[in-house]
Amino acid sequence: MEVESIDNKVAFGVVIDERDGMSRSVHGVPLEPGFFHVGLDGSIQDNALVHVPVVGEIETVQQAIGSHLAWPKDMIIYTSSTGSVKKKNAQNVSEVPRMHNVFNFVKPKDNVPHRFRLLYKFASTVMKGSGNSIPVPFDFQIFGIERTIYLLHENVLELLEFKMIGQPAISTYMAYLYSVFRDTP
Known part of the structure; x- marks a missing residue:
């Protein structure tokens, strides 16, 4: 081949x-x-x-x-x-x-931080075109249940464009903060 x-x-x-x-x-x-x-x-x-x-x-x-x-x-x-x-x-x-x-071809909006432009392009093209999402697993200790939340391309774009964000983005940030506090000695 x-x-x-x-x-x-x-x-x-x-x-x-x-x-x-x-x-x-x-x-x-x-x-x-x-x-x-x-x-x-x-x-x-x-x-x-x-x-x-x-x-x-x-x-x-x-x-x-x-x-x-x-x-x-x-x-x-x-x-x-x-x-x-x-x-x-x-x-x-x-x-x-x-x-x-x-x-x-995707040109990120001017207010998108430079270091997140690749993520913006990824969400605008690959995620949107394929319908894929980003799975975010949650420990039992965060909300009292073990679950996975899926970030859709819309959630990522809203966050990067500084628009009003919804529950998936807020929950993901909470999970991130929990992991930082849990892993800090």
Whole structure:
């Protein structure tokens, strides 16, 4: 099977040029020869395993969305901003450029904090298009019952746009505060 086959494409993102001032390490681990520092923007195959996992945190492509990874250089297919492929003999790559262009088309509102713009794009495209949500598990000690609340793309966008937020965002923040207090010595 050729590397350029659509069957092998698992994600899309941006190669971080080390000249941009980014570290030569990812998650505290130095990049091995033959690997690039990559920011993962979206998933094509959610359950595909990543090449250099962060054990217990980032082991699949879906878990890596919005994070940075070490990715093998020979498993990267470059496209221009117009979606044209820059690697020789690449075929059937229309899905990756299409998804990347949709993702890059989203322009966060001016009041969205800079460090949350990737999350804004993710919620506006991947979450909205797929109907996926972010599960937030709650311990029994928080509300007296064990449960999971699901953040929808609307909840994320409301929060990032500084609009009136609803119960899922407030409950998620309460769970976060609880975990901070619980884990503080």
